[in-house]
Amino acid sequence: MEETVLSVRRLSKSFGRKQALHHVSFDCQAGRIVGLIGANGAGKTTIMKAILSLIKSQGDITINGQASTFNHHAALADVGALIEYPGIYPFLSGRDHLKLFARPTADKVQRIQTVIRDLHLAPYIDRRVKGYSLGMRQKMGIALALVNQPRLVILDEPMNGLDPQATKDLRELIKKKQAQGTTFLISSHILGELQKLAEDLIVIDHGRVVHQTTMQELLARNQHFLVLTTDQDLRAAGILAENGYLVTAHAPIRVQLRAADTVAAVLKTLTSNGVSIEDVQHEDGDFEQSILDMLRE
Numbered sequence: 001m002e003e004t005v006l007s008v009r010r011l012s013k014s015f016g017r018k019q020a021l022h023h024v025s026f027d028c029q030a031g032r033i034v035g036l037i038g039a040n041g042a043g044k045t046t047i048m049k050a051i052l053s054l055i056k057s058q059g060d061i062t063i064n065g066q067a068s069t070f071n072h073h074a075a076l077a078d079v080g081a082l083i084e085y086p087g088i089y090p091f092l093s094g095r096d097h098l099k100l101f102a103r104p105t106a107d108k109v110q111r112i113q114t115v116i117r118d119l120h121l122a123p124y125i126d127r128r129v130k131g132y133s134l135g136m137r138q139k140m141g142i143a144l145a146l147v148n149q150p151r152l153v154i155l156d157e158p159m160n161g162l163d164p165q166a167t168k169d170l171r172e173l174i175k176k177k178q179a180q181g182t183t184f185l186i187s188s189h190i191l192g193e194l195q196k197l198a199e200d201l202i203v204i205d206h207g208r209v210v211h212q213t214t215m216q217e218l219l220a221r222n223q224h225f226l227v228l229t230t231d232q233d234l235r236a237a238g239i240l241a242e243n244g245y246l247v248t249a250h251a252p253i254r255v256q257l258r259a260a261d262t263v264a265a266v267l268k269t270l271t272s273n274g275v276s277i278e279d280v281q282h283e284d285g286d287f288e289q290s291i292l293d294m295l296r297e
């Protein structure tokens with residue numbers, strides 16, 4: 001049975017006269033990676049700050065079955081987070097930060113070692129944070145979010161400032177933690193990044209949840225094309241159109257594959273009409289376009 005780790009109901013927030021969030025509701029189920037997608041200014045950070053009681057808001061937030069409010073937020077003890085830039089003390093080392101943040105239980109030292117190893121922090125963990133690059137600081141912030149092995153981890157644009165290797169490492173680490181049961185809520189405006197990570201998607205637009213879907217569903221909506229070069233492209237495009245295929249370009253020929261269309265049937269239609277095929281390629285539609293189409297619906 002699914003277990004709800006985070007439940008957000010009718011979350012609203014205004015900054016002066018500007019309403020940044022309008023009755024936002026969604027759930028995060030245990031062990032899922034949930035992506036919060038939206039353009040700049042859509043309200044992602046505000047949602048995360050409200051969940052973490054960093055700002056006052058209206059609505060109901062329940063974490064691990066416990067109501068969490070601005071003044072009563074014991075449930076946040078089991079939540080790790082990185083919001084915007086990590087708050088750091090420049091003259092302390094990375095290890096000092098971890099020691100400060102780590103809960104004083106018997107396995108404290110071991111947890112610190114684990115997070116240093118998992119995030120490959122060893123080369124600079126004993127240096128003052130003052131000298132860290134943006135990416136190193138970001139990794140430090142993620143380490144602080146993970147060091148207490150919380151059940152729910154909230155990460156606001158976690159790939160910011162990370163190089164391709166560190167991005168890949170973080171993705172793998174998030175997946176590893178997920179396999180151990182951790183739930184993640186991750187925001188990003190870089191859709192490709194969430195594509196490789198998130199299973200559930202919450203699309204935010206102008207402070208509202210405009211869609212809740214799964215990555216699987218979104219990818220299924222994505223369009224697929226067959227790009228063909230033949231010995232007589234113009235005639236071949238005509239033959240395909242006459243046979244009911246959706247031809248979107250002529251040289252080379254681009255055919256949109258709908259659910260019932262198979263590559264074999266497209267090729268057979270051409271060869272049986274005496275067209276010789278010189279090249280065949282698959283092309284996937286734009287993932288970002290799928291989201292934009294969704295926003296327009």
Ligand SMILES: Nc1ncnc2c1ncn2[C@@H]1O[C@H](COP(=O)(O)OP(=O)(O)OP(=O)(O)O)[C@@H](O)[C@H]1O
Pocket residue numbers: 015018020038039040041042043044045046047189
């Ligand atoms: N402290 C604040 N005072 C006034 N307006 C704010 C404040 N914080 C956020 N806003 C406004 O609320 C809206 C949502 O901002 P938010 O930072 O949550 O968006 P976002 O989706 O996280 O964007 P980005 O991807 O750029 O970080 C924006 O219009 C922003 O200008």
